[in-house]
Amino acid sequence: MNAAPPDQTDVVVIGGGPAGLIASLLLDQWQVEHILVEAQAQPGDHPQAHFINCRTMEIFRELEIDGEIRQAAAPLDEWRRYVYGTNLVGLPRSDSSHNAASSALLGQVDHFPSGPDHGISPAWECNLSQHVLVNLLREVAVRRCPGVLLDGWRAEVHENRKGVNVLLKSTTNGQSHNLRCRYVICADGAHSTSRKALGIGRIRRTPTLQDLLNIHFFSPELAKLLRRRLMAMLYFIYAPQGIGVFVTHSLERGEFVLQLPFFPPFENPEDFDQRTCAAMIDHLVGRPVESQIRSIRPWRLEAWVAERFRSRRGRCFLIGDAAHQLLPAGGFGMNAGIADAHNLVWKLARRLKAQRRQGGSDADSLLATYEAERRPVNEALIALSRKNFEKTLEVAAAIGLDWRAARWLRDVLHRLPLPAAARKRIFDTILLLGRKQVHLLQSDNAIGRFRRRRVRALFETSRTLPMRFQREDLGTVYHCGWLQPRADGDRQHRAGGILLPTFEAGARIPHFRLQESGSGERRQISSLDLAPIMGREHGEPIHVLMVFGQAAEPFPELAGQIPTQFEPFKVVHIGNAAGGRWPADFTIADDASPAVSLPRAALLRPDGHLAWVLPRGGPGPSGP
Numbered sequence: 001m002n003a004a005p006p007d008q009t010d011v012v013v014i015g016g017g018p019a020g021l022i023a024s025l026l027l028d029q030w031q032v033e034h035i036l037v038e039a040q041a042q043p044g045d046h047p048q049a050h051f052i053n054c055r056t057m058e059i060f061r062e063l064e065i066d067g068e069i070r071q072a073a074a075p076l077d078e079w080r081r082y083v084y085g086t087n088l089v090g091l092p093r094s095d096s097s098h099n100a101a102s103s104a105l106l107g108q109v110d111h112f113p114s115g116p117d118h119g120i121s122p123a124w125e126c127n128l129s130q131h132v133l134v135n136l137l138r139e140v141a142v143r144r145c146p147g148v149l150l151d152g153w154r155a156e157v158h159e160n161r162k163g164v165n166v167l168l169k170s171t172t173n174g175q176s177h178n179l180r181c182r183y184v185i186c187a188d189g190a191h192s193t194s195r196k197a198l199g200i201g202r203i204r205r206t207p208t209l210q211d212l213l214n215i216h217f218f219s220p221e222l223a224k225l226l227r228r229r230l231m232a233m234l235y236f237i238y239a240p241q242g243i244g245v246f247v248t249h250s251l252e253r254g255e256f257v258l259q260l261p262f263f264p265p266f267e268n269p270e271d272f273d274q275r276t277c278a279a280m281i282d283h284l285v286g287r288p289v290e291s292q293i294r295s296i297r298p299w300r301l302e303a304w305v306a307e308r309f310r311s312r313r314g315r316c317f318l319i320g321d322a323a324h325q326l327l328p329a330g331g332f333g334m335n336a337g338i339a340d341a342h343n344l345v346w347k348l349a350r351r352l353k354a355q356r357r358q359g360g361s362d363a364d365s366l367l368a369t370y371e372a373e374r375r376p377v378n379e380a381l382i383a384l385s386r387k388n389f390e391k392t393l394e395v396a397a398a399i400g401l402d403w404r405a406a407r408w409l410r411d412v413l414h415r416l417p418l419p420a421a422a423r424k425r426i427f428d429t430i431l432l433l434g435r436k437q438v439h440l441l442q443s444d445n446a447i448g449r450f451r452r453r454r455v456r457a458l459f460e461t462s463r464t465l466p467m468r469f470q471r472e473d474l475g476t477v478y479h480c481g482w483l484q485p486r487a488d489g490d491r492q493h494r495a496g497g498i499l500l501p502t503f504e505a506g507a508r509i510p511h512f513r514l515q516e517s518g519s520g521e522r523r524q525i526s527s528l529d530l531a532p533i534m535g536r537e538h539g540e541p542i543h544v545l546m547v548f549g550q551a552a553e554p555f556p557e558l559a560g561q562i563p564t565q566f567e568p569f570k571v572v573h574i575g576n577a578a579g580g581r582w583p584a585d586f587t588i589a590d591d592a593s594p595a596v597s598l599p600r601a602a603l604l605r606p607d608g609h610l611a612w613v614l615p616r617g618g619p620g621p622s623g624p
């Protein structure tokens with residue numbers, strides 16, 4: 001779809017990846033006039049992300065697209081595990097006990113031993129390949145907001161004192177077009193040209209930790225084999241011929257990615273042609289399988305963060321991979337980008353509506369909270385993804401495959417005054433000897449027994465890579481925005497968030513079910529639905545002052561103490577099942593009392609985070 005671009009709009013979103021598409025759907029939810037520009041006329045089909053965390057599913061639920069996404073995704077049984085082994089063909093059969101002796105199985109972890117946690121969220125995690133998700137989101141964008149998506153155009157951003165000009169260049173016919181706007185959301189990925197045009201540099205957070213190849217292939221035969229064995233999202237395979245991770249993208253389509261480490265300058269992407277890659281797939285599977293390789297792409301495991309998430313003149317914002325690149329260990333990148341969009345868009349919508357009402361005099365401080373809130377969260381995720389990467393090395397180390405030694409050796413060899421061919425031969429020999437360690441694991445001698453014990457201990461003590469990170473996912477607490485100051489005055493981000501649902505300023509509101517009061521159709525909603533519902537009814541994102549039923553407060557006094565910056569806010573009375581003294585808009589559903597003590601009142605932001613919590617018996621509110 002290559003519609004004629006308009007000349008001006010309020011917001012331009014550059015980049016139609018997951019972060020940009022969600023930003024666009026959220027802007028649409030808040031009726032903000034905008035354009036989404038995507039360079040590719042057709043979305044790519046090379047898989048990257050696939051794990052969608054619970055908070056992202058909550059955002060999809062808010063946008064009422066969670067059902068479509070869940071329907072397109074694989075059932076939980078196909079991806080609930082990580083499996084570690086020496087090949088795939090020798091893994092235990094699915095009808096045998098998972099702990100049954102199998103020479104190929106090193107260990108396995110079921111990350112959903114008791115299924116999804118329906119108590120803490122109305123949503124739960126999902127596994128869907130990014131390319132499938134992006135296609136689906138594009139369809140939703142075209143359906144819901146006709147004319148908003150301009151694909152096949154590359155955008156160049158030029159900011160000046162009055163606004164922003166976005167120069168669009170068609171990638172199909174060479175046409176160009178100038179688009180003026182008030183704000184730009186730069187969601188144009190890790191190689192963001194917008195970031196560069198705005199003069200924003202990158203701060204490295206890790207060196208290049210590893211070079212990897214993503215081998216994208218289809219193999220219905222492998223899918224059939226795995227359906228009869230332990231099904232898993234990731235298979236970490238340590239074979240004498242190589243080490244690799246199979247990512248199951250879809251058993252139904254027989255679609256996989258094999259991630260293969262390689263060591264430049266002794267190994268280069270050109271060394272891995274289709275034949276070599278197909279042979280490596282066979283080695284790691286443990287027998288030849290029919291496979292069609294779709295693409296082979298190198299990528300680097302490294303993390304960095306942009307110097308600023310907002311341009312100096314203040315009208316352009318970076319989100320997603322344009323703002324930060326995380327290590328994929330833990331599956332945070334796409335989820336973090338979507339959370340950025342969710343944090344930013346309501347603020348932009350509020351600002352634009354306020355400008356309309358007051359002729360542009362509204363303070364800009366709300367927009368400044370985007371970076372203040374999201375930067376520390378993303379920095380903490382980078383640190384966690386690094387720790388996760390270290391964890392992925394532990395199983396290899398227990399087997400005797402020392403990644404650090406391999407890299408050290410590579411660096412030393414690289415500096416030796418030897419001909420390049422000789423250095424490569426030495427490196428290949430040492431790598432081969434290293435990989436032979438896997439044989440030792442199966443031998444019945446002291447070393448074999450010791451290594452098997454070490455590997456077992458890793459699984460018994462849960463020291464392998466987790467799949468779900470609920471503290472970071474649902475427990476993110478913002479500390480630096482337009483929020484009630486913490487009692488201890490600490491405005492530092494606490495990495496890792498909180499685990500228990502709690503009424504705390506900056507935290508996501510705990511999930512509990514609410515029953516609408518009054519006559520007629522009585523809908524049941526989650527506490528997380530309150531702000532989006534009230535906002536949609538109001539026509540803009542608004543705060544919601546939740547006053548809990550037993551609080552026999554003279555209510556206007558309470559509302560009068562809320563700082564004006566939170567206006568307009570909507571007041572909602574919430575009674576308990578036993579009834580209260582005040583007429584309630586909602587009551588907490590009988591069997592669904594939140595596992596936390598309720599405050600007197602709480603001010604809920606449009607994004608489901610709490611801005612203010614007025615505890616029982618405590619003092620009233622004060623300014624941030």
Ligand SMILES: Cc1cc2nc3c(=O)[nH]c(=O)nc-3n(C[C@H](O)[C@H](O)[C@H](O)COP(=O)(O)OP(=O)(O)OC[C@H]3O[C@@H](n4cnc5c(N)ncnc54)[C@H](O)[C@@H]3O)c2cc1C
Pocket residue numbers: 014015016017018019020037038039040048049050051052130153154155156187188189190192193194214299319320321322328330331332333334335336337
């Ligand atoms: C192997 C691998 C596995 C991963 N697994 C996970 C996972 O399980 N979970 C997870 O959360 N994350 C994962 N990630 C990270 C995830 O893929 C990225 O974080 C995600 O793609 C970032 O989304 P984005 O929308 O910010 O950027 P992108 O997906 O890069 O999208 C940017 C878009 O902008 C467009 N564009 C670029 N320049 C312009 C321009 N000038 N004008 C117009 N359009 C432009 C591009 O065409 C592209 O469509 C993984 C990454 C890798 C490499």
